[in-house]
Amino acid sequence: MKTLQIAYRNICRNKRRSLMTVLAIAVSSASVLLFGGNISSIIYTLQTGYVRTSGHIHIYKEGYSKYGATNPSAYGMEDYGNITRIVDSDPVVKPQLRLVMPFLAFQGIAGNFTADTSQSFFGMGIVPSLFEKLMTWDQYHLKVTKDEVATGLKDEDLSGGVIGYGMAERLNLCGDLQLADCAVPPARKEPADSAPAEDFSALTRDDFPPQASGKAAATARLDLLAATSGGAPNVVSVNLRKAMKMGSKAFNEGLIIMNLDLAQKLISGRGTKKVTGLMVQLNRTDNTELVRRRLQQILPQNTYEVKTFGEVRPMYGQTISMFLTIFGFMALIMGVIVLFTTINTMSMSVMERISEIGTARALGLRRSAIIKQFVGEGFLLGTFGATLGVAAALAVSFVINVMEITWTPPDYANPVLLSIHMFLQPLFLPCCWLGLIAVATLSSVIPARNAARMAIVDALRHN
Amino acid sequence: MPETEFVARLKDVTKTHMLDKVEIQALKGITADIPRNKFNVIIGQSGSGKSTLLNLIGCIDTPTTGSIEVCGKDVASFSDDEMSDFRARHIGFIFQTFNLMPVFSAYENVEYPLLINKTPAGERRERVLATLEKVGLVDHRDKFPNELSGGQRQRVAIARALVKNPEMVLADEPTANLDHRTGTEIIELMQNIQAKDKTTFIFSSHDKNLITNAEDLFMIMDGVIL
Numbered sequence: 001m002k003t004l005q006i007a008y009r010n011i012c013r014n015k016r017r018s019l020m021t022v023l024a025i026a027v028s029s030a031s032v033l034l035f036g037g038n039i040s041s042i043i044y045t046l047q048t049g050y051v052r053t054s055g056h057i058h059i060y061k062e063g064y065s066k067y068g069a070t071n072p073s074a075y076g077m078e079d080y081g082n083i084t085r086i087v088d089s090d091p092v093v094k095p096q097l098r099l100v101m102p103f104l105a106f107q108g109i110a111g112n113f114t115a116d117t118s119q120s121f122f123g124m125g126i127v128p129s130l131f132e133k134l135m136t137w138d139q140y141h142l143k144v145t146k147d148e149v150a151t152g153l154k155d156e157d158l159s160g161g162v163i164g165y166g167m168a169e170r171l172n173l174c175g176d177l178q179l180a181d182c183a184v185p186p187a188r189k190e191p192a193d194s195a196p197a198e199d200f201s202a203l204t205r206d207d208f209p210p211q212a213s214g215k216a217a218a219t220a221r222l223d224l225l226a227a228t229s230g231g232a233p234n235v236v237s238v239n240l241r242k243a244m245k246m247g248s249k250a251f252n253e254g255l256i257i258m259n260l261d262l263a264q265k266l267i268s269g270r271g272t273k274k275v276t277g278l279m280v281q282l283n284r285t286d287n288t289e290l291v292r293r294r295l296q297q298i299l300p301q302n303t304y305e306v307k308t309f310g311e312v313r314p315m316y317g318q319t320i321s322m323f324l325t326i327f328g329f330m331a332l333i334m335g336v337i338v339l340f341t342t343i344n345t346m347s348m349s350v351m352e353r354i355s356e357i358g359t360a361r362a363l364g365l366r367r368s369a370i371i372k373q374f375v376g377e378g379f380l381l382g383t384f385g386a387t388l389g390v391a392a393a394l395a396v397s398f399v400i401n402v403m404e405i406t407w408t409p410p411d412y413a414n415p416v417l418l419s420i421h422m423f424l425q426p427l428f429l430p431c432c433w434l435g436l437i438a439v440a441t442l443s444s445v446i447p448a449r450n451a452a453r454m455a456i457v458d459a460l461r462h463n
Numbered sequence: 464m465p466e467t468e469f470v471a472r473l474k475d476v477t478k479t480h481m482l483d484k485v486e487i488q489a490l491k492g493i494t495a496d497i498p499r500n501k502f503n504v505i506i507g508q509s510g511s512g513k514s515t516l517l518n519l520i521g522c523i524d525t526p527t528t529g530s531i532e533v534c535g536k537d538v539a540s541f542s543d544d545e546m547s548d549f550r551a552r553h554i555g556f557i558f559q560t561f562n563l564m565p566v567f568s569a570y571e572n573v574e575y576p577l578l579i580n581k582t583p584a585g586e587r588r589e590r591v592l593a594t595l596e597k598v599g600l601v602d603h604r605d606k607f608p609n610e611l612s613g614g615q616r617q618r619v620a621i622a623r624a625l626v627k628n629p630e631m632v633l634a635d636e637p638t639a640n641l642d643h644r645t646g647t648e649i650i651e652l653m654q655n656i657q658a659k660d661k662t663t664f665i666f667s668s669h670d671k672n673l674i675t676n677a678e679d680l681f682m683i684m685d686g687v688i689l
């Protein structure tokens with residue numbers, strides 16, 4: 001008869017107690033898995049969000065990340081076509097590469113003349129076709145929001161753009177963009193003399209006459225004011241095709257994405273066309289470091305800097321470490337619960353079986369075999385509990401994922417799906433399962449050793 | 464195992480128990496040779512030291528002073544594991560309270576010592592069935608201890624002690640928890656087996672009327688052999 005078979009019979013002796021122990025371990029196991037699965041979803045959703053909007057790697061002119069914020073034009077990139085070709089054709093990078101896209105990030109003031117509203121904004125010039133592809137990256141097959149995400153912009157629509165939903169509301173574009181559930185700001189009473197006769201849109205009206213489109217497509221015109229790289233103020237008009245719900249509150253209330261051509265017209269004026277940098281998106285996040293190192297080798301030394309999305313968005317790493325800390329703490333607590341539950345159960349089991357232990361020892365069973373026997377019982381309790389926990393966690397996560405519950409993360413404007421994914425980290429589930437079994441097994445060592453240490457005659461007298 | 468005349472030889476053996484800092488001298492210098500292939504009987508009143516003596520012979524306890532030779536071996540030098548293996552091979556126990564494993568069937572209880580001393584599976588089955596036959600319980604082999612009467616349990620225990628063909632079987636008051644008739648039957652069973660197989664038995668009792676025809680009788684009183 002095998003140790004585990006005997007162990008199984010022994011744990012069946014006190015069914016209620018064993019069941020309670022198994023349930024306690026199962027609850028711990030399920031909570032660790034569900035919480036960990038949720039954290040893992042959040043982290044991978046965050047990563048997916050970053051990669052879908054800004055790729056894995058950015059290439060900037062050397063010094064941009066340190067000084068670019070205060071003087072973006074001085075760190076603009078001119079030969080981006082060249083660099084794109086280098087990246088595109090490198091034999092090491094190419095197999096990992098999904099796309100390279102130039103982008104121009106800037107700030108300015110956007111004005112809606114018809115509604116007499118304006119606000120500052122972050123501008124992002126992109127290549128629409130590439131950006132559309134950028135946003136479909138889906139290494140982890142995650143559904144982030146209920147809404148579909150696409151700008152709908154076309155490369156040939158040179159003055160096209162999309163705006164954050166919140167910003168559209170603020171600028172009173174609800175009507176023009178045909179927005180549903182739109183928060184319209186209350187009508188303002190302006191002192192007559194402060195009302196400008198003409199706003200700066202008048203400056204551009206002649207350059208870009210409003211397109212005489214017959215169809216009733218939702219569109220709105222905004223005038224964008226920014227400083228060119230030369231330092232002179234410049235104005236262009238963007239034809240907004242859409243208002244998009246963006247996750248981050250800052251973007252939702254302040255981002256305008258537009259055709260790179262339009263952004264360059266605004267920032268470069270009549271000078272050389274520049275971009276802020278290049279976004280490199282890879283097929284898999286895992287290859288980010290590899291590609292980064294390669295890019296550092298093949299790009300001209302000391303002229304360009306190569307940054308991963310983790311460096312560009314330090315919040316990513318910070319969020320991960322915060323969640324991992326919370327998870328570690330919770331896993332520790334659950335581990336301790338399993339530890340004490342098992343020690344308690346096994347100690348009671350030992351107490352009840354002292355004379356059996358004495359008998360087995362008298363029959364010639366070695367101390368180590370006694371330990372093995374009780375540890376086997378702890379192992380079985382742990383295995384049953386942890387496995388039950390895995391099953392429960394799988395069931396609960398399935399239900400939660402199907403229900404498509406949403407939540408709004410801190411500093412987000414729009415809800416994202418609350419999901420639990422336990423397989424994104426392939427080792428996560430097996431490690432939790434094995435970890436709890438190990439805790440249950442190891443915690444039965446203490447009572448088992450006590451059982452084995454007893455003097456045989458004392459154990460036999462214990463009746 | 465060297466063929467000696469005696470299965471156990473005790474020389475000036477004392478045993479002192481500690482009970483809450485109070486020393487209780489259970490054995491006060493015992494020198495005795497226990498003959499092989501006999502039905503040895505130790506008679507003594509309650510508290511006279513019978514169990515203590517059998518525990519020492521059975522290598523589940525060690526003397527305070529003096530020396531014990533069991534089956535020709537000076538067991539004092541053994542490590543705990545060596546002692547366990549020695550018991551597993553050479554010593555069978557029958558207890559007053561039967562001490563069967565409640566999670567094992569009658570068959571499995573008898574098989575248990577063979578698992579401990581690693582007897583091969585085929586031989587195991589043969590011997591378990593043969594031994595159960597000897598005690599007349601083959602038909603009850605799949606029953607669990609709680610499904611058996613006291614007498615039947617003690618028969619299973621006897622089979623468990625005999626199944627490994629030990630050098631000796633120690634039976635510490637095996638009838639004390641049985642009614643008189645069943646007790647007598649158990650003693651007769653053991654004596655019959657002993658007569659047939661020449662197994663060495665060391666049997667203890669406080670009731671000298673229980674054994675009328677004992678050939679090797681040791682009387683023990685207050686920790687000394689008379």
Ligand SMILES: Nc1ncnc2c1ncn2[C@@H]1O[C@H](COP(=O)(O)OP(=O)(O)OP(=O)(O)O)[C@@H](O)[C@H]1O
Nearest residue numbers: 480481482487489508509510511512513514515669
């Ligand atoms: N483990 C122990 N700790 C303390 N005292 C003990 C221990 N074992 C035995 N004794 C004491 O030693 C003496 C001899 O005990 P032992 O059990 O050997 O006698 P016994 O002849 O077997 O008695 P009984 O017929 O009641 O079983 C008794 O006074 C008993 O109380």
Ligand SMILES: [Mg+2]
Nearest residue numbers: 513514515635
């Ligand atoms: Mg006794």
